Amino acid sequence: SSMRVDYYVRETLFEKFLRLPPKFYDRHKTGDLMARATNDITAMRMMFGRALIMAVDASVLTVIGISIMIRTIDLRLTLVSCIPFPVIAILSVFFGKMIYSRFMAVQEGFSKLSDATQETFSGIQIVKSYVQEKGEIEKFTNLSEDYVQKNIRLVKLWGMFFPLITALSGVSLAISLWYGGTMVIKNQISLGDLIAQTSYVGMLVWPMVSIGWVVNIIERGLASLRRINQILEEEEVPEVKTKEKIVELTGNVKIKDLNFTYPGAEVKALENINLNISKGQTIGVIGRTGSGKSTLARLLTRLYKVPDGKIFIDGHDINKIPYEVLRKDMAMVPQETFLFSTTIKENIAYGKSDASMEEIIEAAKLAKIHDTIMNFPQKYETIVGERGLSLSGGQRQRVTLARALLMNPKIIILDDALSAVDANTEREILEGLKSYMKQRTSIIISHRIIAVKDADLIIVLDNGRIVEQGTHEELLRNEGVYYKIYKRQTLEEKILSENE
Known part of the structure; x- marks a missing residue:
């Protein structure tokens, strides 16, 4: 049954992780979440398994033993023999609270250790590039020492608690022999009764000793259960409740007086954004780093909570559109790519597992990655490694684009999705996507003019505001922010071509 509890909690926790909003992952580290999903669940399973069995076993033996002593020997002798029991109960409560708090500290230490290990493995190339192996070893050693010290504090407490319980069980036996011997001398009970009494008390030694084990395991389990509940009690992405039946999107987008501030931040990431995008239109978004370009993309895909009545798709408030519909008809290619540790084919087909090989190849050709894949020995069956590290940055971006x-979304958002490829490759990819984009609403976010210059409408963001909008030619004539970016990038390209 404990394994069933383990299975249920593990599955429930994993499902919960998938339903939590991005802001949750902004506040929690991967190592900490991994510790909760492994170590804490194991401790909880021990509580519902071994501790429960031991508690039932001890309780049954104690009740039966005391009942037999009262009925067959003597009530007074039985009560005197049970004098240590209240002391054991008080000690269990006292030590239980201390074990709980110290085990919480142990688990938090393990979370930090797991997080540091995971972070080092993920950034191993950076660690080696900057020759920081000694620094990472020192950091790991400090965290390990902290974890060991927290465990030692817990073990010391347990080392005091268990002998105390054992000693008190011995006291119970000694009291039985002393008081029972007195009663035998006074002919109040027979010698046989005394021998039987001491045998019964001896049988109760194990239940009393097991109390220490049970308290230890239960307090550890409760500490872990609290850490798991902290995750389960986190606010999920709310379910959409609407009377309208929305089954698909066509691609008309309207943004009205949108303001947005990240949780915990004081400065607005976006301020007073107004924009109308018609179905099939291509919109370019450009601006300096930190101007709010990616924030706009995250809100359009509802990765963050959008204020009501600010973003509409096909006339529907984005908060009223079911997630399944939004995810089905809208796709975003982020700048920060992520590939799973599987084949290129499975990575491309991740969002459409029933896709045919012809569809996968066609998508790869549109993303200008097909020829590269065909040069690999295993072609589309090539394993890309963890996070796709066996591929270059540009190759990973193109696989993600594919x-x-x-x-085949109705709305596609490219959030600096080709920043890792060279300008010529980016030009080729965007040129090849023109016919594809004519059939759907497209939002191209980039820091390069070349990526957005052919858009039907270009908006320029600066400090979270739209400071300019128009076509490429109109914005150049205005000689504003866009014009300055254009001049700078043109000069940079000229210098690079001369150096070549």
Whole structure:
């Protein structure tokens, strides 16, 4: 049954992780979440398994033993023999609270250790590039020492508690022999009764000793259960409740007086954004780093909570559109790519597992990655490694782009999705996507003019505000922020071409 509890909690916790909003992952580290999903669940399973069995076993033996002593020997002798029991109960409560708090500290230490290990493995190339192996070893050693010290504090407490319980069980036996011997001398009970009494008390030694084990395991389990409940009590992405039946999107987007501030931040990431995008229109978004470009993309895909009445798709408030519909008809290719540790084919087909090989190849061709894949020995069956590290940054971005294109969305958002490829490759990819984008609403976010210059409408963001909008030619004539970016990038390209 404890394994069933383990299975249920583990599955429930994993499902909960998938339903939590991005802001949750902004506040929690991967190592801490991994510790809760492994170590804490194991401690909880021990509580519902071994501790429960031991508690039932001890309780049954104690009740039966005391009942037999009262009925067959003597009530007074039985009560005197049970004098240590209240002391054991008080000690269990006292030590239980201390074990709980110290085990919480142990688990938090393990979370920090797991997080540091995971972070080092993920950034191993950076660690080696900057020759920081000694620094990472020192950091790991400090965390390990802290974890060991917290465990030692817990073990010391347990080392005091268990002998105390054992000693008190011995006291109970000694009291039985002393008081029972007195009663035998006074002929109040027979010698046989005394021998039987001491045998019964001896049988109760194990239940009394097991109390220490049970308290230890239960307090550890409760500490872990609290850490798991902290996750389960987190606010999920709310379910959409609407009378309207929305089954698909066509691609008309309207943004009205949108303001947004990240949780915990004081400065607005976006301020007074107004924009109308018609179905099939291509919109370019450009601006300096930190101007709010990616924030706009995250809100359009509802990765963060959008204020009501600010973003509409096909006339529907985005908060009223079911997630399944939004995810089905809208795709975003982020700048920070992520590939799973599987084949290129499975990575491209991640959002459409029933896709045919022809569809996968067509998406790869649109993303200009097909020829590269065909040069690999295993072609589409090539394993990309953890996070796709066996591929270059540009190759990972193009595989990610192919994954989004395969979804055939009504709205596609490219959030600096080709920043890792060179300008010529980016030009080729965008040129090849023109006919694809004509059939759907497209939002191209980039820091390069070349990526957005052919858009039907270009908006320029600066400090979270739209400071300019228009076509490429109109914005150049205005000689504003866009014009300055254009001049700078043109000069940079000229210098690079001369150096070549």
